[in-house]
Amino acid sequence: MSRLSLFPDLDAPPGPRIDEAALRAEVRDFVARATRDGLIRPGRQTWTTFSREFSRACAAQGYIGMTWPRRFGGHERDPFERYVVCEELLAAGAPQGAHWIADRQSGPQILRNGTAALQAEVLPRIAAGDCTIGIGMSEPDSGSDLSSIRSRAEPVAGGYRVTGRKIWTTNAQHADYVIALVRTAPRGEDRYAGLSQLVVPMRSEGITVRPLRDLRGEEELNEITFDAAFVPQANLLGAEGDGWRLVNEELAFERSGPDRILSSFGLLAMLVHAVGPMPDRLAAAEIGRLAARLDATRALSLAINRRLAAGLPTGALAPMMKDLGTEFEQEVPEVARRLLDLRPSETGSEIEGALATAILGAPSFSLRGGTREILRGIIARELGLR
Template identity: 65%
Template sequence: MNHSDKHDAIRKNVRAFIAAERTAGRIRAGQSWTTFDRDFSIRCADQGYIGMTWPKMFGGHDRSPEERYVIIEELLAAGAPLGSHWIADRQSGPQILRNGTEHLKHLVLPQIAAGRCTIGIGMSEPDSGSDLSSIRTSATKVDGGWVLEGRKIWTTNAHHADYLIVLCRTSPKSEDRNAGLSQLVVPLENKGVTVRPITNMAGVDEFNEVLFENCFVDEEHLLGEPGQGWRLVMEELSFERSGPDRILSTFPMLSMLSSYIARDPDRHATIELGRLVGRLHSVRSLSLEINQALGRHEDVGQKATMMKDIGTTLEQDIAEVSRRLIDLSPRQDGDDLTTTLASAILNAPSFSLRGGTREILKGIVARHLGLR
């Protein structure tokens, strides 16, 4: 990213917003970009921090990908509670903008840009693991739309969501396992939808199971054409796997670890901290490169896959190194340091699961290199 006075001004503006939110007690220790707070999202929208690169006709702000990166990097590094709008802004909105009907664009995008719309990702299913081509949720064409039947699992914030983008089978399986899949934008207020929260190790209802039973979805809510679902999902995953959220989930912990070590510097602790910071610098460069390529509508699938694996491994290592070096007991109800430490330790296992497991990601890279 080219350094510029404009970017410095943007960063200064965001930091002032964060400082005010922290002073008001609305950004707290232990939070992250997955923390749900609709009111915070609305305040972000009031600042113009959502839908930044989208056309103004859909509630966007016509800003550059570089400007958006600066803003979201600052929010992520602060541990701001972005969960209400994050998925919608990161990948669902761009997906609708590129492949949605005009009706769907005008219906959903302004809601997202206003901070008043939460969207979930309906990909994973029970018994399917990370093999999306094996999903069994199906949609049957009827007059005026589709009837959806099936079940999704590990769906982030579905109990808060207004819509779920559901990957489903619209044609029978064939020799090409990736054929016959489509994506539907499903309003969760529709009849035939049941959402069941799943409490995680941190005691938070973040993930969910979602059931669809004779659920009618209007034909205007189909993304692209029937059968294009696999291609659209791969495009969507490029946004999900390559952003700064894949390297900054534990950045507040890294910052606190640095301050903790600085109180009584130790050679070995300083070396470990330096290694983490060096890795962060390197993977951030890759993330910036991918962000620019996405802005040019280039295929970044393989780079995004590697970025996600490298980034989430770093996030987990930050939690582990902090656990070893900080001589304090983690507490969810402790001070800022012990609360942040508890949150990092409890949430770290999920980092390499969401967005594709490490094993699946390495398999994708191996196929690209011709090794399997």
Template identity: 50%
Template sequence: MTIELSAYRLGTDAQQLRDEARDFLESCAFAPRCDAWMTAADPEFSRLLGARGWLGMTLPRRYGGHDRSPLDRFVVNEELLAAGAPVAAHWIADRQMGPSILRNGTEAQRQRYLPAIARGECFFAIGMSEPDAGSDLASVRTRARQVPDGWEITGTKLWTTGAHVADAMMLLARTDGSPEDRHTGLSQFIVGLPNPRVEIRPIVTVDGEHHFNEVVFDAAVVPHDSLLGERGAGWRQVTAELAHERSGPERWMSTVPLLRAWADQQAGDPVAARELGRLTARARGRCAKCPCRWLPPWPTGVPPMWQRLW
């Protein structure tokens, strides 16, 4: 059964892009998954998207991107999620690491990582939460200490999605002060994976899925140029980065494959049809509220977290 959740009208170019994405997805062979942005990693599929120009869409061309609008990127990602496509390998890199490196990285970091992200050849994990710092992220205890060869990192990260398939991790660590200093003294690092002093331990959830991990840094040394942005500016950088993470369509599109499967199973049942109508209307309402569809272009330099709060 076809369930249409696009509760808005697109311009000609964006509608053409949506149709192109749907045609492409119909030609692909994959089993639809709920929460596919976390649970379904297929590096080859990610490379196919990169070859079509559907990764790094809003990144500048000079860094391998495509200079397309946030709406274009949103349209493609909405279709990928609704289809339950295997996007987990590249999702974090494309969603927030690319913009973060573009904003805070050195020219060398931009040249190294952004083209590879846009090609679907560089995957990232996020090293934020810890055993004692989940909802209280400012109490991070993982420590990065400057040493002659670079930075020595010791600590543990928890609930790290996709670390087992990632080429790198964006890590939040304390470089100065103590956990009691809260928001000051935190910095971000790009940590290449695998690393002989980094152990990735799988966390299998009750449904048998493995996408979470515990990641242990045992005096792992990374080069000096692994520091992203300014030393001590980690809190400001990571909160801006989280705006990309918390405002995307995965927050309401990830269970569309389940809704469609249930609709197919209950076809012809009038009682189920009423419930299906209610659930579909609810999903359409959430889609219609997305600010990507109606916000005006923002001036250069306006942090994404401010845009999301408008």
């Protein structure tokens, strides 16, 4: 079967004309300054590392909310320009945890489905680098099977009271808001009905956050308990009961960007530098294979992003891209281990630090944002194979 008959949606609308080289040069200059100022520490951080200072520096440069309307603090630039900036910052291993989720998916979600009051309250703060948002989807007994969540919102005067637990919420301890998927009606025949998304202000009473330590010893992940926490009516996204559709829309943004390809890019760049301009045959073959996969996956990611920007459906493409991208990210530390005689060490040289960070982070690449098995199930369904 030809590629086109399998994936009729692959061809994206043509890309815009922008001066890509000039933009990349501008971002690289920004990265060099941020590295000199100690805001970026190569090999020692990941893109989920929280740094308010770095996010404010990004905002001052116009790198947050790049495509959003100016009236919300955005910059009305083209989605491809945003893609280029994201690539450069990810490749540099910049710590974007204070704004990444808000810029990638929560802001766009509020822009598309938020009330006017919520948009005015939240979007300018995100664009200024002053607002962190968490993803409140997973629960202790509901990860892959997201529709089985039990957190619930009861209607009260002026809004809702939310009760329940969320888990694995990245950077929740710093979050100003968490977009929580909750039940607004009991589970019935249709398991996807009766779900809604609420933008929960994390400073409300009745919310406790407990950090969870990961393999790297970092405490980026958290458990949140909501005990009748109040959420204003204006913080409902879309209509009550729209939650399942909205969550899936959001996940297409979460599963198709350069952050699903470039988590170990810093290590790959260091590896290429370490083997030098005359690598032996094994190194040339291994690195060549990685480079080819990087290029092909990036082309798919770009095509999806153009489709998302044009409001077109992406079907199986986003889960496919995340599966391919995270496999690549996981293979980079394996190849580095095979080619170089290095001892991974978070306190060693830059490359030893990058290797340690990539090895310890790699198992999570194919869990966060949906596991490999779940993505492959969605791909099979989209292709009509199950």
